[in-house]
Amino acid sequence: NPLQSILSSMKHACEILTRDPEGGAARIPFKTFSFLYSYLASIDGEIPKEETEAFLHRIKEQADQQSGMVLLRNF
Numbered sequence: 001n002p003l004q005s006i007l008s009s010m011k012h013a014c015e016i017l018t019r020d021p022e023g024g025a026a027r028i029p030f031k032t033f034s035f036l037y038s039y040l041a042s043i044d045g046e047i048p049k050e051e052t053e054a055f056l057h058r059i060k061e062q063a064d065q066q067s068g069m070v071l072l073r074n075f
Helices: 001-018 028-042 049-064
Strands: none
Touching: 001 028, 028 049
């Protein structure tokens, strides 16, 4: 499943890029999350652009309530 593969990659990216302590929420800025997710989805080529946009919109709504940060639990 391409989406599961991308989400797994995004979890690793969050854990690598976060400034949270190990085992924390692994927060990263929405802008960074959006850039990486869009890039991976475009490389994969199997996820429709509309689906990518809808997913990022849902994530942004959550990030807006979390000081602009995306948490692992958000996806």
